[in-house]
Amino acid sequence: MANAKVGARPERGSEPDRPLVAVGQDQLMALIDHTSAVIYMRDRDGRYLLANRQYERLFNVRREEIVGLTDHDLFPAAIADEFRSNDLAAFARGVPVQMEEIAPGDDGLHTYITVKFPLMDAAGSPYAVCGISTDITDRKRAEDEVRRLYAELEMRVRERTAELEASTRELDAFAYSVSHDLRAPLRSLEGFSQILGEDYADLLDQQGREYLGRIQANAARMAQIIDDLLHLSRTTRAELRREPTDVSALVEMIVGELRDADPGRAVKIDIEAGLVADGDPHLIRLVLQNLVGNAWKFTAGRDGAIIQVTGVRQDGVDVFSICDNGAGFDMRYAHKLFDPFQRLHSASEFEGSGIGLAIVHRIVARHGGRIRAEGSPGSGATFRFSLTPAPPDWEIR
Amino acid sequence: MNDGIILLVEDNPDDVLFTLRAFAKNDIGNEIVVATDGEQALEYLLPTGGGPPIYPALILLDVNLPKVNGLEVLRRLKDDPRTRSLPAVVLTTSNEERDIMESYRLGANSYVRKPVIFGEFLQAAKLLGLYWLLVNEPVPVPWSG
Numbered sequence: 001m002a003n004a005k006v007g008a009r010p011e012r013g014s015e016p017d018r019p020l021v022a023v024g025q026d027q028l029m030a031l032i033d034h035t036s037a038v039i040y041m042r043d044r045d046g047r048y049l050l051a052n053r054q055y056e057r058l059f060n061v062r063r064e065e066i067v068g069l070t071d072h073d074l075f076p077a078a079i080a081d082e083f084r085s086n087d088l089a090a091f092a093r094g095v096p097v098q099m100e101e102i103a104p105g106d107d108g109l110h111t112y113i114t115v116k117f118p119l120m121d122a123a124g125s126p127y128a129v130c131g132i133s134t135d136i137t138d139r140k141r142a143e144d145e146v147r148r149l150y151a152e153l154e155m156r157v158r159e160r161t162a163e164l165e166a167s168t169r170e171l172d173a174f175a176y177s178v179s180h181d182l183r184a185p186l187r188s189l190e191g192f193s194q195i196l197g198e199d200y201a202d203l204l205d206q207q208g209r210e211y212l213g214r215i216q217a218n219a220a221r222m223a224q225i226i227d228d229l230l231h232l233s234r235t236t237r238a239e240l241r242r243e244p245t246d247v248s249a250l251v252e253m254i255v256g257e258l259r260d261a262d263p264g265r266a267v268k269i270d271i272e273a274g275l276v277a278d279g280d281p282h283l284i285r286l287v288l289q290n291l292v293g294n295a296w297k298f299t300a301g302r303d304g305a306i307i308q309v310t311g312v313r314q315d316g317v318d319v320f321s322i323c324d325n326g327a328g329f330d331m332r333y334a335h336k337l338f339d340p341f342q343r344l345h346s347a348s349e350f351e352g353s354g355i356g357l358a359i360v361h362r363i364v365a366r367h368g369g370r371i372r373a374e375g376s377p378g379s380g381a382t383f384r385f386s387l388t389p390a391p392p393d394w395e396i397r
Numbered sequence: 398m399n400d401g402i403i404l405l406v407e408d409n410p411d412d413v414l415f416t417l418r419a420f421a422k423n424d425i426g427n428e429i430v431v432a433t434d435g436e437q438a439l440e441y442l443l444p445t446g447g448g449p450p451i452y453p454a455l456i457l458l459d460v461n462l463p464k465v466n467g468l469e470v471l472r473r474l475k476d477d478p479r480t481r482s483l484p485a486v487v488l489t490t491s492n493e494e495r496d497i498m499e500s501y502r503l504g505a506n507s508y509v510r511k512p513v514i515f516g517e518f519l520q521a522a523k524l525l526g527l528y529w530l531l532v533n534e535p536v537p538v539p540w541s542g
Contacts, residue, residue: 179491180461187490187513188411194515195418216514223513230492 038112038133041119044091046070046084049128058105079103087129090116094126101133110137168237175233182226190219228355231286232340235362240280242367247275247320250288251309258296267296267305275311277318279387283363290356291322291383298326298381317388319396325380329373337373360385372396399530401454403429406438406470407488408462415515416457416488419522427454427530435465439473442480453483455529458505460489460496468499475504482536484529 032039033053041050047070051063059074066073071080082101090097096117102109112133118126193215197204204212251271259265277284292307299305308323329337338361340354360383364371368389375381384396403420407413413431420429430451432438438458441451456474460467467487474480486507487500500508509525512518 176491176493176495179493180489183490183511183513184409184412187415187511187515187518188409190513191411191415191515191518220514 036135038135039131041128041130042070042087043128044126046072046087058103075104086114086116087131090118090129091126094118100136103133105137110135111140112136171233172237175230175237178226178233179230183223186219186222186226190216190223193219225355228359232355232359232362235283235286235359235366238280238283240283240366242278242280245277245279245281245284247277247284247288247311248273248309250281250285251275251292254285254289254292255296255307258293262296265296265300265305267299267307270306270308272310275309275320277320277387279367279369280363283366284387287360287363287385288322290360291385294356294383295322295324295326295381298328299324300326302326314386314397315390315394317386317390317394319384319386321382321384323380323382328375328377328380330377331375334373334375338371370394370396399454399533399535400427401530401535402451403427403530404432404438404441404451404453404456405429406432406435406456406458406462406467408433408459412459412511415518416522419519420526422519423523423526425522425526425530427526434463435467435470438462438470439465442474442483443477450479454535455525456483456485457488457525458485460487460491460500468496468503471500471503471505484533484535486525486529488525 035052036054037052038055038058039050039052040048040055042048047068048063048066051061051066055061056063061074071083074080075083079102086097086099086101089099096115098113098115101112101114103112104110113136114131114133116129116131119128119130121127193212197209197212201209248271255269255271292309295307299307302325304325306325308321310321310323312319312321338357340358361371364385364387367387369386370390371383371385372395373381373383386396403425405413405416407416413433417429420427430441430453432441438456440446442453442456444450458467458471462470467489471485471487474483474485481504484506485504486509487496487505488509488511489496490511492510497508507525509521512521
């Protein structure tokens with residue numbers, strides 16, 4: 001090996017190579033025998049010149065036995081062919097080449113990252129190839145596992161997406177049929193009660209007319225419930241488009257509508273200027289309509305009614321607050337507030353379908369935000385909400 | 398006031414009754430022709446049997462109809478030069494966005510959701526009659542002789 005030179009290494013001058021001179025062949029053998037890499041040397045015809053201990057351990061052979069043999073004597077043909085072609089590549093290139101190789105192990109095939117380089121004789125022509133192979137099976141398996149998990153995850157996401165799309169389509173079909181088919185019979189019910197009252201008024205006494213009135217009132221109420229349900233389903237179905245939305249202006253507008261519809265009410269409205277939310281303008285309008293509308297409704301019959309709309313920033317999240325001094329609610333029922341059809345007041349006290357806050361809750365959830373309600377009977381309610389996605393343990397304080 | 402025919406395309410007999418009553422209550426005395434499905438409506442407007450077509454002053458069109466649905470009727474009317482300029486008002490029970498969008502895309506002249514409360518329906522019918530028969534200037538009826 002004294003005159004062997006590694007292909008890519010430039011020739012050194014006459015400078016004595018001190019460390020190497022001091023190292024004998026036994027020491028070099030000890031070195032290559034104590035590495036976890038597999039090291040071997042084969043001649044131009046593929047016959048073994050040398051193999052290290054790791055090679056012996058791995059393939060259960062003694063190196064004396066394989067000297068002079070080729071890979072085709074030791075491995076299945078396909079694997080031996082691969083080794084040979086990689087050897088020839090190193091010979092042909094004349095420089096170290098790197099590749100992945102597969103070799104059989106006790107527990108199945110192992111993957112190696114191999115560097116092969118030709119050894120040159122004094123005339124500069126390659127007479128042998130040296131290989132150093134490092135077992136990367138574990139890394140390979142880990143990579144495969146990651147790939148498998150990733151593929152599985154992707155598949156699951158696709159499945160869930162398909163399910164979600166299917167249920168959205170179903171919801172869409174349901175809402176469509178509610179919109180078309182449920183309102184028609186209701187219109188007949190209401191219409192004919194009206195006609196009965198008009199055309200047969202003289203056949204009905206006071207009580208009869210009152211009963212007709214009740215039918216009509218209930219038909220109107222049911223029409224409102226159907227519309228609210230459609231609103232609720234639309235908040236789920238509609239695409240969410242975020243943009244900076246002027247909350248202060250929206251509240252002004254909503255209060256204006258409430259005043260127009262109910263000019264007799266004296267309510268002091270206090271809106272913080274310049275409140276902006278990042279969210280879907282249509283959906284934010286629905287949220288504010290419901291929350292401000294509730295504040296308006298539940299302050300009825302109260303002297304000095306006040307509704308305050310403010311905003312604060314908490315941990316970088318904008319939190320909007322709608323606060324009133326109206327009827328309030330019992331905190332024991334706070335968890336039921338946002339369920340559809342849950343009402344904490346009787347219909348004779350305050351009318352409503354009990355869907356408004358469910359709509360609010362769903363819109364806030366679709367934005368990735370939070371909502372919190374606080375109140376006590378007789379002294380008002382405060383609803384605070386955010387529309388910014390926050391960590392799971394984050395809460396409005 | 399335009400004294401032309403009103404073509405009401407409506408399959409629900411209750412709604413037919415309500416509409417007739419609403420126009421009568423609002424003193425709109427125009428002749429009202431009722432088609433109870435989309436096919437019948439098309440036969441009135443674009444007859445295939447060789448009979449003369451009618452040129453209504455106003456078409457009130459429901460969406461959910463047997464045989465040929467309202468939106469298809471609308472598409473055929475607005476595709477045909479003979480009927481394209483007839484005012485077609487979609488009068489239906491739904492306010493689903495896709496019905497509204499599709500109606501306007503196909504060339505509806507107006508979209509009205511039938512209110513549940515009869516009093517409100519009365520008001521809507523009055524406004525419709527007022528606008529389309531009194532305020533609106535229609536394309537002159539082509540005299541076929």
